[in-house]
Amino acid sequence: MNHSIVEKEKQLILNEIEEQKWDLIMFLQQLVSVPSDNPPGNCKAIAEFTKNKLEQLGFRDSKLYEVPGADANRIGMEYAANVVAYEEFNSLDGPEITLNSHGDVVPPGSGWTVDPYGGEVKDNSLFGRGAAVSKSDIASFTYAVLALRKVSDKLRGKLSLAFTFDEETGGELGPKWLLEHQLIQPDLAICPGFSHSIINAHNGCLHLEVKIKGKLAHAAEPFHGIDALEAMTDVLQALYTYRRVLAHKKSAIEGIESPTMVIGLISGGINTNVVPDKCTIRIDRRLIPEEDPKLVEDEIRNLIELNVQSHNGIEVEISNVLLAKSFGPVEKNSSLIQSFVNNAKLLYNEELPVHGSPLYTDARHFYEADIPVILFGAGPKTLLEANGHRANEHVKIEDLVRATKIVALSLYDLLKK
Structure with a gap:
């Protein structure tokens, strides 16, 4: 990265992420250590931990919203809830951007050579169920927003962190429920992905x-x-x-x-x-x-x-x-996509490819509500590389930090006065 061409505010954001790097890693370790297998779909412990952690980090409006038990049982979950925290800047005439990730995971299964709930760091990677899909993005999105506090006087609008726990059963009681109850009202949204590409469409x-x-x-x-x-x-x-x-x-x-x-x-x-x-x-x-x-x-x-x-x-x-339902494609020349493309180029001199995916995700709920949304987050180029939904799931520390920096700088561009 050529530091001479990075504007002062962006450099402050990057410095803050570097200073908080080990706290970011520790947060992900803590998330991995809280079992949140779905099935059976009891997210009480992980939801309460996430809400309390956000409060500790200074999100004054951190709230846990419980979903009625009958609704949870209907989709095969024992307990469902969503955690939302808001970061508001000086002027509220700007957009609201929601960063959504899920903390429920598929059961570990067999074949692990490390504790699936251990969050062990070795070979410059953090291992555990959910390390890549998608507790890493809860940690990354949170610390990207925290870093923006260093330049809050330059921003307008609102960020909403929406952490949900039913993605493995379809997201009906997660993002869709939050949108229907107007607990988030985004103009733009970012959902979990990987840090070497931008997903602007996916299959249904x-x-x-x-x-x-x-x-x-x-x-x-x-x-x-x-x-x-x-x-x-x-x-x-x-x-x-x-x-x-x-x-x-x-x-x-x-x-x-x-x-x-x-x-x-x-x-x-x-x-x-x-x-x-x-x-x-x-x-x-x-x-x-x-x-x-x-x-x-x-x-x-x-x-x-x-x-x-x-x-x-x-x-x-x-x-x-x-x-x-499928979603997209979101226009490649949109400000949402271009902010990520430009900051990846700035930081790593890399052209982020923009393409669709055969998977389906919670991003569709935002698209159905006419909210432009992309998938971008912490991880390698493919789910297979991360062992997502397989034994020894992991995320590279480098990719975790990389995603946090690109997300933070992109949010800065989208919210800048």
Whole structure:
């Protein structure tokens, strides 16, 4: 970095982040050490810790908002809450920018060579479940905002830190809930990502459950029954033929290729010597941003119903289990994206690529509310490099600090008087 071309205020921000570097690392270690597995989805300990920590750091308006228990139970969580803290600057005529990250994590699973809740630092990386996805961004976003206090007299507007704990179950009670209750009212939003690219679009996801019902019979006299598995076999063959066709549909958004489909679950039958009267599958259909979710669902429903028609006595029931809409693309020349591109260039002489992602995230809730949003945060170039959702998940200390600096300077540009 050429320090001679960094304006005085930005240098003050960078100096503050360097001085607070070990506190930043310690905060992430503390977050990793608080189990927040989802399932089972009890986020009480991590939510209370995060709220108390933000208070200790001087966020006077740090609040914990509990979600009604019935709503949490409905999506399979034991306890749901959100933590919001605000940083307001001298003039409130500027924008509100929300920095959103999630603190719930998938269970550790097997194969770890370190304590998944230890936050151990070795080989210049911090290890633990959530170290990359996405407790690192809770820490990074928090310390980026703290650093802006050094130049608060130069800023106008408001920052809202929105830390949620239901991303692994869809984010309906996290960002979406906060937006609906107007506890955050952003003009722009930043969600977790990695520090070597900017995500301006991502795929959607449709989950369908298909239940086929027939009639039980003894295997010695199968003609008295109606075989649900036989009917499902025809449905499966049709779905796999349909899946091959999806490869010919291409997205125009860089980083996103074609729609995909996986049949991830199947169950049926009660014993080897009984004609199965039930068979159930779950379908995961990923939607590129150009697709209409309703048309896709209708297409799959029609295909299934067509392929059970020849099976007399068969009943089929199709349920929509999940619809996560795609988002984007956000214009590459927008001030939101360009602030990040310019500061990555300034600090690291690196051109941040801007592209889409095949994943789906909580960012979609902001986009659905007509709020420009990007994914950017602490981490390497790919989820695989970080072992996200795998054993030995980790984040490089260098990437954690790098993201904090780029976010802080970008916020400064967006809020500067």
